[in-house]
Amino acid sequence: MQAYPRWKLWLILTVLVVSAMGTLPNLTTPPSWWPSAVSQPMNLGLDLKGGIHLVIDVNVEKAVEHSVEEDVDTVRRLLRENKIRYSKLDADGSTLIVQIKNDADAAATEGLINKDMSGYTVVAEAGRFTLTITETEAKEIKKFAVDQSIEVIRNRVDALGTTEPVIVKQGERRILVQIPGYEDSARAKSLIGRTAQLEFKLVDEKGDLDKALSGKIPQGDVIVYGKAEDRGGNAVRQPYLLKKRTELSGSEVADARVSIDSRYNEYAVTLKFNNKGARKFDKLTSAHVGERFAIILEGVVQSAPVIRERISGGTAQITGSFTSQDARDLAIVLRAGALPAPVKVVEERSIGPSLGQDSIEQGMNSIIYGCIAVLIFMVVYYRLFGLVANVALIFNMLLIAAAMSMIGSTLTLPGIAGIVLTIGMAVDANVLIFERIREEIRLGKTRLAAIDGGYDKALSTIVDANITTLIAAIVLFQFGTGPVKGFAVTLSVGILASMFTAIMVTRAIVALSIKKKSKKELSI
């Protein structure tokens, strides 16, 4: 056997020291001078520390529709400013339809639309203009809707006061929300899931509600329902005939706080408008004294108070027999702003704290017992060489722990399973080598030649066998979700670490401990 190269020994020693340093923060609190850049304790996945995991789907189509509806106002203003009369102006999904009254205005209308409505393709036909939103524009709106939803959801989750929540985009239209250490899944879902769209509309006092209910809704009006109680105390839907136009919306709210409504002594939410909102509210209340305005939250009329006098302070109050929790959550969502589109929880995986704790214990137990079983087995079967393999195996575990801590990856329950599996598979390389050495000995080679032969001949097999397992692990990582990804990570890290420890480390130990001149038989 050749003298074992020095540089390899140094490499092994360096890896050992770095791994030990990397693993340390997981075992004990490092001293204050410890460079925190070296490694942090391993991140534990939600399945181990407990918490809420939600995948939210943003209804981006609705965001596009909403944007088209808003553009109806833009077109209306354009036509009015240019004194073009129209008989129809409406949004229908992702298209906007304008029917002008006078054919003579057709050219002017087309010019206006082409100039100001750049996000649309226009088809003109006998005074009827069909504007279809372009694909790039729609894509832009969708992307913006998701990005803005992330912002809004982050504000809301932050209000829960938990540490290190994760709110990230997943794919094109989904948002992953993880709130570690939080248990109240119902509250989290309702807080995140509500659009919090707040609108102020005037009640059409001259319109006939009964007629409207039978189908004859006056032009420019809309029926919106609110909650009420009948005389028996049953919940009923109370219809309101409102002006379609939204006078003020949640985007003009600067702040929202829980307050007590002094008249009924119940919880309420007091809104404070921003400057623009305050001006609008001032104008609205001064022009419509004696009329009612409706406060609509998420499509439901909360209340429709009568404007008794001009309100110039820029504040308004929402009431609706709230509990203290209701009022607090409403204030949170109004402060955080409205979601640009409706959202839906499409996946939830939440873990209670006790299950997480149990999983850590059970996972650690299976690592310990599995490890002990393999260690004993190897020593019994391969004697001294088994001991060498065992040293390599323990080094391997250290390396995995260090790598996980240093790359900042997250340990999950399936990740622990990956480590356990690695224990079994890591000794495979040594089994291959040792079996080969035994064969060489049987062929009558000298002890050193047998060791050399064993290592050399087993190498290509080990590489081939490990690469194929690595392929499976990488595929798993690509296609897997959440916890399954954790399994793929530890399995891959474990395979790579085992190649180093089982080949290089055992070789070094063997090379250093075998005395060349000894005639003793190999203990294998």
Place this chain on the structure above:
Amino acid sequence: MQLINPDLKIDFLGKRKLALIFSGALLLLSLGLVAGKGLNFGIDFTGGTLVEVKFTQAPAIADIREALTPVGFGQAIIQEFGAPEEILIRVQNRDASDSSKISTDILDALGVGLGADNVEMRRVEFVGPQVGEELTQAGLLAVLFAMLAILVYVTFRFKLRFAIGADAALLHDITLVVGIFALTGKEFTLPVVAAILTVIGYSLNDTIVVFDRIRENLEANRKRKNPESEVDVVNGSINQTLSRTLMTSLTTLLVVLSLFFFGGEVIHDFAFALIVGIMVGTYSSIYIASPVMLSLEGRFETSDEEMEEMEAKP
């Protein structure tokens, strides 16, 4: 210590017809079970809600059912999970209403029916119908891609017929693991798919080791004056690697058993799939991969004799 006497020569390939018939029967049985009885797909694939709760003391299933009836989940699947006081409740998605709120309804109903202080939320999983479809697709794609990637790698490192032999063994393993899940009615979940992918990696690892030895021995055999038949070389290679095959299976089985017994209820089925997979994977690398590879002798590639002939001609 040695498990296998090094002089042992088992005629594995002599019994390959018998083995193929045996495997074929098992495969047919598995496919029949999957087609007939079907798999007990978990909510990862069907969509639905799963709620795991822990009670202060073991409750009666009937009481839980009664508590759930007012909120419309009297038909839920209710089972004990690991311990008598731990209960798993599974329900399907509701049409129309927001299914993500089902878990809240269930937890509230349990609190009302059995006392809020006695019930502790351990785990809530909800998978919407669309996500279920996506996960099914991703799972199938993953298995397909893994097999394809392996076919490419093994073809590159060995020859196409070795690759086909390896993939045949993998298909065999996957089918049998899935078949066992159909037979036992155990829940087929996303972690089980992960286990199957791991089995693919493991079984292949086993097969590659045998193939590597076959390749080495075939090369040595070609240089001999009176070469052995290919069947004998392959059989000899399987025998030579047998003790390693069994050793590695044993150590891996040891750790997986540790996972099965100590790892907790959540990864129980995952560990179960691994146990089955390791056993069939060990079997298939001996009885499926090599025989299939052998039966394809002379196809897909020019044989060594032909190569020599071609080289001999100017």
